[in-house]
Amino acid sequence: MAETWLPSLRTATPQEGFELATKLARIGVKVTQPSAEIRDKLRAAYDHDAGQLIASSQVIAIHFQTVAAANDYWRT
Amino acid sequence: MAETWLPSLRTATPQEGFELATKLARIGVKVTQPSAEIRDKLRAAYDHDAGQLIASSQVIAIHFQTVAAANDYWRT
Amino acid sequence: MAETWLPSLRTATPQEGFELATKLARIGVKVTQPSAEIRDKLRAAYDHDAGQLIASSQVIAIHFQTVAAANDYWRT
Amino acid sequence: MAETWLPSLRTATPQEGFELATKLARIGVKVTQPSAEIRDKLRAAYDHDAGQLIASSQVIAIHFQTVAAANDYWRT
Amino acid sequence: MAETWLPSLRTATPQEGFELATKLARIGVKVTQPSAEIRDKLRAAYDHDAGQLIASSQVIAIHFQTVAAANDYWRT
Amino acid sequence: MAETWLPSLRTATPQEGFELATKLARIGVKVTQPSAEIRDKLRAAYDHDAGQLIASSQVIAIHFQTVAAANDYWRT
Numbered sequence: 185m186a187e188t189w190l191p192s193l194r195t196a197t198p199q200e201g202f203e204l205a206t207k208l209a210r211i212g213v214k215v216t217q218p219s220a221e222i223r224d225k226l227r228a229a230y231d232h233d234a235g236q237l238i239a240s241s242q243v244i245a246i247h248f249q250t251v252a253a254a255n256d257y258w259r260t
Numbered sequence: 261m262a263e264t265w266l267p268s269l270r271t272a273t274p275q276e277g278f279e280l281a282t283k284l285a286r287i288g289v290k291v292t293q294p295s296a297e298i299r300d301k302l303r304a305a306y307d308h309d310a311g312q313l314i315a316s317s318q319v320i321a322i323h324f325q326t327v328a329a330a331n332d333y334w335r336t
Numbered sequence: 337m338a339e340t341w342l343p344s345l346r347t348a349t350p351q352e353g354f355e356l357a358t359k360l361a362r363i364g365v366k367v368t369q370p371s372a373e374i375r376d377k378l379r380a381a382y383d384h385d386a387g388q389l390i391a392s393s394q395v396i397a398i399h400f401q402t403v404a405a406a407n408d409y410w411r412t
Numbered sequence: 413m414a415e416t417w418l419p420s421l422r423t424a425t426p427q428e429g430f431e432l433a434t435k436l437a438r439i440g441v442k443v444t445q446p447s448a449e450i451r452d453k454l455r456a457a458y459d460h461d462a463g464q465l466i467a468s469s470q471v472i473a474i475h476f477q478t479v480a481a482a483n484d485y486w487r488t
Numbered sequence: 489m490a491e492t493w494l495p496s497l498r499t500a501t502p503q504e505g506f507e508l509a510t511k512l513a514r515i516g517v518k519v520t521q522p523s524a525e526i527r528d529k530l531r532a533a534y535d536h537d538a539g540q541l542i543a544s545s546q547v548i549a550i551h552f553q554t555v556a557a558a559n560d561y562w563r564t
Numbered sequence: 565m566a567e568t569w570l571p572s573l574r575t576a577t578p579q580e581g582f583e584l585a586t587k588l589a590r591i592g593v594k595v596t597q598p599s600a601e602i603r604d605k606l607r608a609a610y611d612h613d614a615g616q617l618i619a620s621s622q623v624i625a626i627h628f629q630t631v632a633a634a635n636d637y638w639r640t
Contacts, residue, residue, distance in 0.1 A: 193578050193632065199265060206291050208625070210621075216611055216620045226613075227614070232298060234309070235312055239622070240292045243618060246625040246626060248323070274345050275341060308374060309378075310378040313369050314392055317361055317364030318394065321360070321399050324399070325398065328406060335346075350419070351416060383445045386457060389444050392444045393438075394440075426496060430494060465530065466517065466544055469513055485497050501570070502573050503568060506591065510592075536606070537606075538613070539615070541593045546619070549630075553630045562572065563574075563634070
């Protein structure tokens with residue numbers, strides 16, 4: 185991952201912030217399992233597993249806290 | 261999800277903030293499993309599973325932290 | 337849930353704040369599984385399951401962070 | 413629990429703060445399972461279960477964040 | 489644990505802060521299971537269990553948030 | 565671990581901050597299971613386990629909150 189994939193935590197809207205949080209959650213999986221082939225295989229299973237979907241949603245929630253704070257909650 | 265579903269984190273009351281947190285938790289599942297049909301099937305199972313209900317409640321709790329902070333805890 | 341059940345995050349004491357956190361954790365389960373009958377059945381099982389009791393305690397802990405911050409930790 | 417068990421989040425030292433966090437984690441279990449007899453039985457099992465010990469340690473960690481913030485990290 | 493084991497959350501460096509977080513995670517287990525003999529037995533099992541190693545790492549991460557904040561992130 | 569492996573929480577970019585968070589998550593596993601041989605064996609299993617990949621991603625997310633706060637979210 186030599187390319188720049190995270191230049192900033194700023195986003196224009198809360199919704200884009202949520203999308204960035206989703207991306208960060210996926211990158212967190214990717215750095216642990218770099219093989220796209222294996223990730224795709226695992227994904228085919230876990231997106232049918234309610235427990236793992238909820239766990240994924242939780243990781244997004246944690247990243248969204250960070251992104252929201254970085255954007256001062258898009259208050260202004 | 262091209263439409264705007266999260267224009268702001270501000271809500272008029274803490275209760276509406278809790279409802280927004282619930283919505284964010286559900287969107288977090290939706291972005292991982294976009295098929296409504298599969299989600300409905302999984303939901304029929306997990307809403308009878310105490311562990312997964314508690315896990316869902318936890319994701320809501322994390323998002324509620326964010327929404328509450330964004331609203332300065334509805335102090336004023 | 338059209339009635340107002342969360343008018344404010346302010347409580348007079350830390351102890352009442354903890355009680356509010358407990359209530360929020362329960363509401364988080366309720367919004368996912370609205371049937372009181374099913375929740376009662378699940379509860380009869382999970383309150384004998386140490387893992388789920390600890391998980392419940394964790395959700396309360398997360399909400400207590402929010403409520404405590406909202407009350408400026410009852411410092412004054 | 414009509415008696416006062418949480419008059420304040422202030423403690424004299426970080427160590428007493430950690431003890432308060434431990435107490436809060438236990439109260440979180442107690443409010444979900446009020447029967448001391450059942451809790452004692454469950455405890456006999458879970459304190460031999462590494463996963464549940466780590467989960468308990470995590471709940472303490474979350475409460476310790478709250479207590480530490482309430483005491484301004486005992487900086488002064 | 490009558491002796492003082494946590495006089496302060498201040499550390500000289502981030503690395504010492506991480507070590508303190510590790511210690512706090514262990515104390516959290518210790519207060520729940522005070523028997524060193526049982527803990528040693530459990531440890532022999534769980535340090536070969538990837539899920540429990542990751543869970544341990546998570547508890548350390550939560551405590552590190554607290555210790556880092558207490559040290560103002562060692563900014564100065 | 566007598567050498568210095570964490571001199572600072574400051575990084576030049578959010579992306580380097582994410583990499584530091586990943587490193588911290590790994591160190592958290594390492595301090596619990598110091599044997600590289602055993603960790604490698606466990607890793608061969610858990611990087612094929614979706615639940616553990618998501619759990620690893622969560623630990624990274626928690627550390628990223630800390631690193632992002634330490635860098636004032638790379639705002640300036």
